[in-house]
Structures are given as structure tokens and as C-alpha cells.
Amino acid sequence: MRVALFITCVNDTLFPGTGKATVTLLRRLGVDVAFPRAQTCCGQMHVNTGYREEGVRLARHFAEVFGGYDAVVVPSGSCGAMVREQYPRLAPAATGEVVPKVYELSEFLIDVLGVTDVGAYFPHRVTYHPTCHSLRGLHLGDRPLRLLRNVRGLELVPLPGAEECCGFGGTFAVKNPAISAAMCADKVGNVMATGAEVLCAADNSCLMHIGGTLTRQKTGVKIMHLAEILAATEAAEVTATIERSAP
Amino acid sequence: MSRTFLGMPGRALERGFPANAAVAVRDSQLRFNLRKATRTIRGKRAAVVAELPDWEGLRQAGKAIKDHTLRNLDRYLEQLEAAVTAAGGHVHWARDADEANRIVADLVRATGETEVVKVKSMATQEIGLNEALAAEGVTAYETDLAELIVQLGDDWPSHILVPAIHRNRAEIREIFQERMGEWGRPAPEHLTDDPRALAEAARLHLRERFLSTKVAISGANFMIAETGTLVVLESEGNGRMCLTLPRTLISVVGIEKILPTWRDLEVFLQLLPRSSTGERMNPYTSTWTGATEGQEFHLVLLDNGRTGVLADEVGRQALRCIRCSACLNVCPVYERAGGHAYGSVYPGPIGAILTPQLRGMGSELDRSLPYASSLCGACYEVCPVAIDIPEVLVDLRAKARHPRAERLGMAAAGWIFNRPERLALAQRAGGRLRRFVPKRLPGPMSAWTDTRDLPDIPRESFRDWWDRTGGRTGTERQDGGAR
Numbered sequence: 127m128r129v130a131l132f133i134t135c136v137n138d139t140l141f142p143g144t145g146k147a148t149v150t151l152l153r154r155l156g157v158d159v160a161f162p163r164a165q166t167c168c169g170q171m172h173v174n175t176g177y178r179e180e181g182v183r184l185a186r187h188f189a190e191v192f193g194g195y196d197a198v199v200v201p202s203g204s205c206g207a208m209v210r211e212q213y214p215r216l217a218p219a220a221t222g223e224v225v226p227k228v229y230e231l232s233e234f235l236i237d238v239l240g241v242t243d244v245g246a247y248f249p250h251r252v253t254y255h256p257t258c259h260s261l262r263g264l265h266l267g268d269r270p271l272r273l274l275r276n277v278r279g280l281e282l283v284p285l286p287g288a289e290e291c292c293g294f295g296g297t298f299a300v301k302n303p304a305i306s307a308a309m310c311a312d313k314v315g316n317v318m319a320t321g322a323e324v325l326c327a328a329d330n331s332c333l334m335h336i337g338g339t340l341t342r343q344k345t346g347v348k349i350m351h352l353a354e355i356l357a358a359t360e361a362a363e364v365t366a367t368i369e370r371s372a373p
Numbered sequence: 374m375s376r377t378f379l380g381m382p383g384r385a386l387e388r389g390f391p392a393n394a395a396v397a398v399r400d401s402q403l404r405f406n407l408r409k410a411t412r413t414i415r416g417k418r419a420a421v422v423a424e425l426p427d428w429e430g431l432r433q434a435g436k437a438i439k440d441h442t443l444r445n446l447d448r449y450l451e452q453l454e455a456a457v458t459a460a461g462g463h464v465h466w467a468r469d470a471d472e473a474n475r476i477v478a479d480l481v482r483a484t485g486e487t488e489v490v491k492v493k494s495m496a497t498q499e500i501g502l503n504e505a506l507a508a509e510g511v512t513a514y515e516t517d518l519a520e521l522i523v524q525l526g527d528d529w530p531s532h533i534l535v536p537a538i539h540r541n542r543a544e545i546r547e548i549f550q551e552r553m554g555e556w557g558r559p560a561p562e563h564l565t566d567d568p569r570a571l572a573e574a575a576r577l578h579l580r581e582r583f584l585s586t587k588v589a590i591s592g593a594n595f596m597i598a599e600t601g602t603l604v605v606l607e608s609e610g611n612g613r614m615c616l617t618l619p620r621t622l623i624s625v626v627g628i629e630k631i632l633p634t635w636r637d638l639e640v641f642l643q644l645l646p647r648s649s650t651g652e653r654m655n656p657y658t659s660t661w662t663g664a665t666e667g668q669e670f671h672l673v674l675l676d677n678g679r680t681g682v683l684a685d686e687v688g689r690q691a692l693r694c695i696r697c698s699a700c701l702n703v704c705p706v707y708e709r710a711g712g713h714a715y716g717s718v719y720p721g722p723i724g725a726i727l728t729p730q731l732r733g734m735g736s737e738l739d740r741s742l743p744y745a746s747s748l749c750g751a752c753y754e755v756c757p758v759a760i761d762i763p764e765v766l767v768d769l770r771a772k773a774r775h776p777r778a779e780r781l782g783m784a785a786a787g788w789i790f791n792r793p794e795r796l797a798l799a800q801r802a803g804g805r806l807r808r809f810v811p812k813r814l815p816g817p818m819s820a821w822t823d824t825r826d827l828p829d830i831p832r833e834s835f836r837d838w839w840d841r842t843g844g845r846t847g848t849e850r851q852d853g854g855a856r
Binding site for chain 1: 390706741745754773784786824825
């Protein structure tokens, strides 16, 4: 099976650690993942802000880059939902073949590889935020939670109001900053109520928004992408970094 | 075409949604009232929907019936007109708000009356009927409890089902105490804010009105084409008073409210109460066909922009809406912004797609409405007729005029994303400048940094790391791992 990684522009540019963790994890599970260099962005920012033509161009580009693979793994619920939900409306002919082969990371692990225990070790108190596009777009259900429950040493604490939006919403965060911040304040309040050390999600864009508020408020709660926790083993670097940067 | 009027003049229309919402979100009393009320209804709805094993089937049936009806709207409208006429009613066609108001005002004037009682109705709110009648010397009395609170408080509705949702009972007590006397029977002295006492005050105030008024005006939840029957669902029974007691009944109904047959109604009598009030069945369902003996019945069929919506392939699904307001009650944006920020009688997610379609996107407010959403999808999930609100929002955003600075930024981003080598160059530039990024950004980007820190820009992008290492991990430190 020829498997490609679609890193997403946000991860590529701002969160390379998530990409590295995804590669580490997949290789550990015996998947020789490729990184097609020609990939850029899925087009979500353009389409959801009202720039459809640019989005259509990027959708076609995506189909060209990933057309030859059997599976495309995306460590982002939101970009995954963009491809699966919106591509069929934007460029049905060009993307019809590639769309069904696109998997969000937890889908790929559970549905394709059939693994729920990835052999990870992460001795921390973690709460999980199921981002909107993972939840209502891709319908990931409890897949990420099943993976987290099998991580040794990890204490998973439920997040109150988990299904409510954090207020990121792409350009919504800057177009409606007052409402976005009010939504995030409630999300942060719920995160704090759990007493978790780490807030985990399958989407770095939402984490960037919640995390930006968590650090601004000097809460000490860290954000981590699902891939980073699943890639952690024994006293791996990720854990070490967490403890180093804790206040 | 003149701009379609949607019943909400005033200050909310002068600014965009973000400015309206920024004011509303600071009103802690409003936030508290809305949070409490929407969460209560949300919970009730979730419980009664979960009871039904075939909810998704019902939802799809509702969608299919509405879509079929909308595709054959011309035929069903004519069938309805014939049936209503055959049953002794009179049918009038109104292109827009002005025409509908004119028709109703003429009908009222012909009765010689100067007072009318009203059943809660979104269509008459939409066309601003009360104000139009007032200009003709006719006083319209709202009889739905929440609409009464709005009317007495010189206020605007802020929710489709619960127009006074932004008020708590202490505020309602004050409004009753101070204003009821100006409109009729005053509130009892020493009125408390006990809900039962408030309801009793409204009952006494309204009862006189029902018995004395000769003309009633209503909307309708459904119109059955095969028999010409109109249907109103309500909780209080005040609607039924208006529908049965007065001599003349005038109903103003949007053309999309048609159902082909009585059998179709069965689906909607399950969908609507569970979605709107969170009840298995609403207390009062009134149906009437044409005119009863001794009564006169007029049906005013209202277009007011609907035909234009029907012509839009993506946007037309908004016409499936049965005004249940489930989408408002789950919307995190509505919960914090309140209904008035939307500048239309249709607030919340459904308003964000309905108002710009009915009214066009000529004003700053109407252009900003499709952006009044984080696209979280909670609205679509609860919609009983499966309106894909996020899909319509994104479609409307593509049709909206965009600010110049944004256009330039999006064009630049598109230029970079079109070539991977450009993206790599931009990433390297960012990596080199990472130390110079200020904690607070200037200009429009301050919208992010006012409340949030920026993420650290990594020294090396993922693609450069891959090029350097061939994707082999474990040898170098993970500089983007934990943040």
C-alpha cells in the first residue's frame, strides 16, 4: 500500500513537530509513509472565507499531487473534512478518485491499520477536545479517545462541554474577535476545570487558538496534537520537552 | 427590485454583525439570560429527539417533502388557492412587504374596526405589519405572551420561538408594571416576578381583548394544498382565541409554507414540537379550512424575496425552514451575540442564511451575516429538515463583496500556495524573522493578539526537515514538539 502524508500548510509551517510525530508513529507501525513535496494547502481558508476560485485551484492541485497513492493520511480533522465534504462540491470531476482515499490520522490507524493500541507511553493527565470538523464533519466518533485510552500512563479526563466549538473557525477568529474570544474563554474555563496538564485535539488550528489563550492567561496547560501523544514512548523527547517548558 | 424589508429598522442595521455582537457580548445580564434559556431548551430538545428511534428517517422525510413541494410550488399554490376559495375564503397575492401591508390595511379598514388581535407570526413580523397598521390608525395587539412582552417593552424580537428570550422575569415584571396600563388593563398592584403571577397578569390583560376585538391576524405553520387547510401550532391557547372569536380572520403566510397533503403534515407534527419547544406535542394545534359560518377569512400569500431564494441552487434549501429555532438554541455565536445583533426578525444561523438571501447583501450588516458563524456545524446537526446551513454560509461568502485588504491578502496566500517552492521560501523567511514577531500585532491582526498569543514560528518547516533528514526522526531535537 502506497501511503502519503498530507501534512497541511498549518502543520508544515507552524507545527512541524506534529508532522514528525505522525511520521515516527506510522513508521513504528510499519507504514512507509511518503511526503510528496509538491503539496501545499487544501484550500480551506480560501473557500470558507469566500474565495472559491482559489480553493478550486488548490483542490485540483491536491488531486494531482495525491492521485497516485492508495491512502492519504492527514493529521487534521478540519483539513480532512475540507477534502471529504467540500471537494465533491467544488471540483467533483477532478477530485472524485482521491477523496475516498483521504483519512484523518485516527481513522487511518483504526479503520485501515486496525490498531487501537499504538504502543505509546505518556504519563500525564490529558483532556481531549473533539474539534467541530472532526466531530460533525468527519464523524470521528470516539476513535481518538480509543487511541488515547490505550496509551500507557495516560490519565484521560473528560472535558465538560466538549462538543461546543472553541471559537476558532478560521478567519472567524479575526472577523468576529469578540465572539470568538468569548467562546474561547468558556472553552478555557472547561479545560481548567478538568485539572489536566495537557489539552489534546486532532487539529492544530483549534489548538493554536485555545493554546494562545491558555498561554496568554498563563495557565500552564500545554497543548498537544493527538499524533504527538501517540508518538511518545517511554520517556521520549516530547514528554521531556513538556516538563522542561512547564512554568 | 427594491430592498426587501425584514421588519427590523434601527441601530442594529447601521453596523456590521461583528460590531453589534461586540456590544452585545459585553452585556452580562443578556449573556446570562440567553445562556440559561438556550441551554434549557437545548437539553429538552435533545431528550425528546433521542426518544424516537426513527428521528433521522423523519428528518429525511421532512426534507424530501419540502424539496418536492418547493420544486412544484407553482402547482401547489394554485391548488391551495382553489381549495381555500372553494371553502369560502379569499386569497390575495403579495409580492413584497408593502403590498402585503397594503392588502391587510385595506381589509381591516373595510371592516370599520381600528383594533386587531394578533397570533404570534414570523411573517407579519417580517413585513413590519404592526407599524404599517399603526400608520393607518389601526392598533395591533400581540397576544402571544413573549410577543406581548416585546410589544409592551418597545422592543424587538430576538428569537424565533421565544421573542423575549433576552428578558428575565424581573425585567418582565417591570415592563408589565410600567406599560400594561397604557395598552389596556393594567397589571395588578404588587405584581411579583413569580412566573405564575406574570402569566396571570397577561391572562387578565389579554382576556378582555379577545372578547372585544372583531378582527384577528395570524400567520400559519403549514398550509395543506389538497384541502386549503391552515395549521397553527402553539403553547398558550391565545392563538386559538384569536382564530375562533373574532368575526374576520386575516392570515399572512409565506408561500413556502405549503404541504401537499394531510399525510405530509404527520411528519411535521412530529418534527416541529420536538425541535422547537422540546415537547413531544405542543398543547394547541388549530386547523381551519376557509371561512366558518358567520366569519370572514382572508389568506395573504407572501413572496417578499422568496422566489429569488428559490432560484438559487444552493440557497433554496433555506426555504425548507419550519421556524423551529433549534439552530438558534445550539449556536455558540447566537448564545453570545443575542438576536438583535443579526438586524432581522430572523436571527441565529437560519437568519444568517435567510436574511442576506431575502434582503440581498447591499449593506454592511447583510454582507457580514454569512460570516457570523465559526462553521461549527451544530445547526445542521439539529435542523429537522436537514438544511446544510454551513454549506449555504460558505456559498453566500463566495457571493459577498470582500474588503480590499482581505482580497490582497488572500491573493498573496493563493500565489504562495500555488507553488510549493514559494511556500518553502515563505516558511524560511518566517523562520528567520521569528524573533522579530511582536507579542501584539498592529492593524487588523490585533484582532488575534488582543486575547491570544501567537504560536512560536519554528526554525525549520516540516518540508525542510524532511528534505534534510529524509523523514528520519529520533536524531535531532524536536523544536516544534511541545509548545
